[in-house]
Amino acid sequence: MRLTLSATALLALAPTAAFAVDYMNAEQAARQLFPEAERFETREWLLDTGMLQKLVEQGLKPRSAATGSHVTARLAWRGKELLGVLVADQVLGKFEQISYAVGVAADGRIRGVEILAYRESHGGEVRLPAWRKQFVGKTQAAPIQVGEDIANISGATLSCTHLTEGVKRVLAVFELARKGGMLNAV
Incomplete structure (x- = not known):
């Protein structure tokens, strides 16, 4: 018996493309920012x-129950001077988690946002430097909202929105940590 498969059937049997890409880890992002x-x-x-x-x-959505109250921060030091903090976090894109990191200077201004891992099939344009650069210099006083001071990317609306909300949450957590004395040298 001979089995013949059409090109369409072969495509249906082929493994689906993997869209998950790890770009860097939190330590690499900290060194970059x-x-x-x-x-x-x-x-x-x-x-x-x-x-x-x-x-x-403040209208910020809580993180998952497993990680909601725990935040891992990397404090950047030059001698005894605190330069800032890097917080790595995750948000839901459309279906999958997006891992990202936010660097916040000691004065509360965003130094940068890095995408650590992107797992969605669409919307990866949030990794483009021009989009991420919109956050640089913003403080908690800025709206940090898609459609206001952060541009949307057509086809990546959920990724843009959720990442923006996540960055805003990280900035708010930084301010709470600063006011709560969690940035002091040990």
Whole structure:
């Protein structure tokens, strides 16, 4: 018996394309966003109920129950001077998680946003430097909202929106940490 498959049948049997791409890890992002840093200190921040409530009051969506109150921060130091903090996080794109990192200078201004891993089949344009550059220099006082001070990318609306919300949340967590004394040298 001879089996003949058409080109369409072969395509249907072919494995689906893998869209997941890891671009860098959080340590690499920290070195890229804080190249003048002499050392990085990893700290685990535990956000108490009051801090989480403050985030909700600012209209920020809480993270997942598993990670909502824990934040891993990498403090960038040059000698005894705190240069800033890098926080790696994840948001849901359309169907899959997008891993990203935000570098925040000690004065509360965003130094940069890096996409660590992108797993969606569409919307990868959020990795383009021109789109990510829109966040640089923004503080918590900025709207940081798609359609206001952050441009949307057609075909990547959910990725743009969710990443923007995530960056805004990281900036708010940084401000809570700063006010709560979590940035002090140990």
